[in-house]
Amino acid sequence: MTKIGLFGAAGRMGRAIAQVATEAGLKISGGTDRASSGEILPGLAITSDPLALAEQSDVLIDFSVPGALSNHLDACIAAKKPILIGTTGLEPVHHGLIDEAARLIPVLQTGNTSLGVNLLAALVEQAASRLGDDWDIEIVEMHHRHKVDAPSGTALLLGEAAARGRAINLSDHSERGRDGITGARAQGAIGFAALRGGSVAGDHQVIFAADGERIELGHRAESRIIFARGAVKGASWLLGQAPGRYDMKAVLGL
Numbered sequence: 348m349t350k351i352g353l354f355g356a357a358g359r360m361g362r363a364i365a366q367v368a369t370e371a372g373l374k375i376s377g378g379t380d381r382a383s384s385g386e387i388l389p390g391l392a393i394t395s396d397p398l399a400l401a402e403q404s405d406v407l408i409d410f411s412v413p414g415a416l417s418n419h420l421d422a423c424i425a426a427k428k429p430i431l432i433g434t435t436g437l438e439p440v441h442h443g444l445i446d447e448a449a450r451l452i453p454v455l456q457t458g459n460t461s462l463g464v465n466l467l468a469a470l471v472e473q474a475a476s477r478l479g480d481d482w483d484i485e486i487v488e489m490h491h492r493h494k495v496d497a498p499s500g501t502a503l504l505l506g507e508a509a510a511r512g513r514a515i516n517l518s519d520h521s522e523r524g525r526d527g528i529t530g531a532r533a534q535g536a537i538g539f540a541a542l543r544g545g546s547v548a549g550d551h552q553v554i555f556a557a558d559g560e561r562i563e564l565g566h567r568a569e570s571r572i573i574f575a576r577g578a579v580k581g582a583s584w585l586l587g588q589a590p591g592r593y594d595m596k597a598v599l600g601l
């Protein structure tokens with residue numbers, strides 16, 4: 348039976364993944380969290396040692412914080428175990444660490460594990476490839492009041508899809524955090540806006556706005572169970588892969 352280790356096990360996603368995995372007949376080998384006390388599932392204690400967890404697991408899933416990523420990757424490399432990274436708020440330095448680790452072990456990193464969002468990304472890429480840059484692209488997301496990073500990992504994933512469709516670099520064309528006298532919108536920019544409140548699991552809308560018409564493509568997560576299901580599916584898929592960097596497209600057959 349596949350043994351899954353959870354980094355960030357006591358968090359909202361860690362608990363949702365433990366629930367989905369056990370319902371699917373998989374075993375949770377254990378978990379780490381910032382505070383090394385408490386239980387994820389009856390009888391399964393949280394530890395504070397990523398390497399011990401990696402050694403006792405077949406595959407690791409990380410939904411924690413960017414600051415812990417380096418230690419988690421080191422543990423997986425030392426134990427030669429694959430890892431799925433769902434943590435968002437990653438900076439270029441974290442992506443560099445992921446690229447390095449992926450030379451040695453299978454690593455799947457994604458801002459969103461759900462089927463719906465990954466299909467939406469494919470639709471956004473296609474729309475962006477067919478519409479000229481007189482169609483302004485704006486990405487709006489809303490999440491629960493506890494979320495600490497913005498724009499969401501999903502908004503950035505959708506922005507990357509739009510940029511790919513347009514054959515441009517997202518980092519050269521992003522407009523983020525508008526406030527005050529911002530000046531007019533740059534032609535070809537991809538704009539981001541983030542809303543926070545209540546218990547929203549994750550809403551994303553990509554707006555293509557031209558003179559006189561607008562196309563809106565979107566996704567609403569009704570619960571975080573959809574992310575947990577995708578994470579478990581992705582982790583199981585990773586077990587058969589060679590070292591390399593992956594996303595959810597291959598897992599979901601998109």
Ligand SMILES: NC(=O)C1=CN([C@@H]2O[C@H](COP(=O)(O)OP(=O)(O)OC[C@H]3O[C@@H](n4cnc5c(N)ncnc54)[C@H](OP(=O)(O)O)[C@@H]3O)[C@@H](O)[C@H]2O)C=CC1
Binds near residue numbers: 359411435460
């Ligand atoms: N890719 C995807 O599909 C999805 C990604 N996410 C992302 O996953 C991440 C977690 O989300 P969520 O579960 O809601 O957040 P939570 O804050 O509920 O969970 C994160 C957990 O990680 C713990 N943690 C902090 N530092 C460490 C550490 N050094 N080692 C191990 N664990 C640590 C936190 O502990 P403490 O609270 O004590 O600090 C907390 O329990 C976020 O980045 C979120 O955006 C969320 C949903 C879907």
Ligand SMILES: O=C(O)C1=N[C@H](C(=O)O)C[C@H](O)C1
Binds near residue numbers: 458459498499501550
């Ligand atoms: O923090 C969350 O909750 C979520 N985070 C991910 C993100 O940043 O896009 C995925 C999902 O939207 C929920």
